[in-house]
Amino acid sequence: MPTSPSTNYSSPNLINTMPMSDLKKYWNEELETQSWDAVERWQMSQIAQALPGLRQRSSMYTELHSKLPADLQLRTLFDLQKLPFTFKSDIRQAQDAASETEPLGRNQAADTANIVQCISSSGTTGQPLYYGLTQADVERFTDAIAHTWFTAGLRPGDVVAHLVGLPMVAGGLPYADGFRRVGAMLCWLGGFPTERILREMRRLRVSALLATTSFGLHLADQWDEVGAQMGIPSALRLVMCGGEPGLNQPEIRNRITDGLGIAHLRETMGLGDVISSMWSECEAEDGMHFNAQRYVAIELIDPSTGEQKPWREGDTGEIVYTAFARDATPVVRYRSRDHALVVGTRCACGRTSPRIRCIGRTDDMLIYKGMNVFPTAIRDLVAQRFTGQIEPMLRLWKEQADQVRFDHPIAMDVEASTPLNLPQAQQLGLAIEDEVRAQLQVRVTVHVLPPGTLPKSAYKTSLLAVRDLTETQHPVP
Template sequence: MTAPARHWYPEEADDWGELQARQAKVLPDLVRRLRDRSQLYAERLADTDPDGVDELARLQDLPFTTKDDLRAGQAQRVTGAILGRQQAVDTEQIEQVISSSGTTGTPVYFGLTRADREAWTDAIGAFYSTAGLGPGSVAGLSTGMPMVAGGIPYADGIRRTGAALVWFGGQTTPRMVGTLERLRVDTLVATASFVAMFADRVEEVLGRPARELGVRTIVSGGEPGMGLPEVRAGVMDKWGATRISEVMGLGDVLPGIWAECEAGAGMHFTPVRDVLVELVDPDSGAQLAWEDGASGELVYTTIRREATPVLRFRSRDHAVVTGMGCACGRRTPRIRCVGRTDDMLIYKAMNVFPSAIREVALGAAGGAVHEVVRIRKASAEQVRFDDPIPLEVQATKPLDDAALADLRARIEGAVRERLRVRVAVEFVPPGTFAITGDKNSIVYVAG
């Protein structure tokens, strides 16, 4: 199949197995470089013959890298390496430093050489192009922190598509709304929780619905939420949008990795020149075949990154493959992220992702509750629940006791029916959950 002109990389239309086989040809050089240049990998790869790692299956012989490994490597001061044991180039070659959001612990910092920064910009351009941006788009970026992966790298990638960048995040709400209106932003780039709540703030500030502003494309990532049809429909109605593209990335690897095309039904893998991705069983670590309906954890290897490369990085993101072909002509896998493998809760004998609870609750509420929810634990370490899981939600408008009781019953019933677990819905006062541009759709509180 010939790749249509709208594909960023011609390889997106290649057979997936053949594409991964070509990517694997760089593994011997990568392993050799990591062994020789990065203290983090020198010990791990000391007994590895780089020339023996020449195909995807041989990656299974190598150890995983975890976020804790990266944190520990940066906790140690290394002479001549500002980024610790992971760093694989001289510090004078580093042109920019990027930070993780720190939502799962202490932030990790990543370096970019000039070549890294150019590769990132092009790959994130592919990511946003897949999601619908291009010449003529006026794209509003809601991120408030330039240093995080969704800051400067996203801004650079948006510009690379040819879109006009309107970086309006980090200001007061009235000024953000005014910027959106005055510059006629037609594409909104934001987290799932921000997108829905910001529509309400637009109406409060302007006195008219957000759908009248002209935002017609919404690119949403950073957290689960846009995979549920009811949530997507509600957001599209609020904004009058004609397209929602769910996206996903991570700074440990590349800020833009998965993006939904115009056909929808899952996010395509987009950095075909920069990242090799495996699907593995989260328990055994064994590689799984990429095929419709397969599910597992996403594991990444950066095949071109110079400053802070990663080998077999465990993302802890649990994905379901929704397709291996698409009407758009791409043959890269399409997925939905259904939760994090290290974030699983257990209700009696049933495992459940918190993100699944949130999505079902929002779908059952039909826009009547805030997009942020809070799961209350007896302690920060609690995973197992023998009683219904306490789920704190906030109504989007004042409701009387009868309406609250009906809403509680709808949410609890939907979660029980679809997930086979029980939750106990508790309503929190208005204003408890504030609007932000951060990844905060699921909050945990002990006590």
């Protein structure tokens, strides 16, 4: 097996076009089982080769890298710290400078005539961003996403329900291409009402499902009821959940696996700005492996200082991405704002890429009287301590979109698992407030809502929302 950075993982003969029945455990065994140090050395050689041309093609990077010395040497991934970060604001400003010749803005690094697809971010954190793909970029996306699905357990012959309703978003057509590349039968059910989704999954003998964590919970609650009505046994065996953190909580995992009657639940994660899906759990179901190493390099940084951190079990930090194989709209040292916990660096499955759990977004960090807290930390605590009393998903309210600091208790909506009268709801709300204050040193004001009140989405559902102060406050049941 090659062990030097000269290994040519980009060689066309490594593109996964072989009959899927010939594949066994890995999507790309040579790449996935190589030592991570060797993979990083190879990635660095690719980055060093790509940067000069990238700066010529992208006027955004011409400007961002204009102050770098001409003789700058990049030998290891540690040397990437010599390059500036790319922020979402940089890409947004570049996009705002769109022109007739560059409809995607100043980071458009390929001629429009060579761009065959445009994808959009979800827009959950602001104005959507648009990214172009050349035909080669489409192939890279498809291969990396298929790699992710394969690691998660999807196989040829699976019938997969794709529940993202919008083809243009990063989780739309790119996900579909990945499903087909694996060799699964694509059933694009996104956009249909929930009841129809449940019925068609039974009718089509769907064996695999991709959904957000919250929508997976929503489907689990109705799965058996619809099955009893239709009289068709479930063929579902694999559920992949992404778009939202939460599967680190046993209560949420058990609710989905028990409700849908499955044994295999795998968490997945990606970033439309880079590649739509890049991380997924293997059969160990203990943290997500990185699966896009053939096209993307990753760093773990301290979000407050920007300093690089090692991929060491137990460490936390923000993930930074460099897409070194990207033609149309490249990104170098892109701050994802995804805050991750490193679960491990070795795995019984034989894959060598780091394993993580996403524990929140740096952008979502709230400060209550000087105390930092992730919304996901509040959600995880409440879901664990009040299992069976409230639903696992909740919502925290801001008074304005850019609010980070709170001098008064943070407003929070939770959804009761069963109908409650007024005294019961008030007592439960006070108990949750006391638990959050005791464990996290943060004060919240809890509104307990009737079952089925909080929105569930087949795409992303944010834990944070902006309260319209002109609206009436939620009534207590």
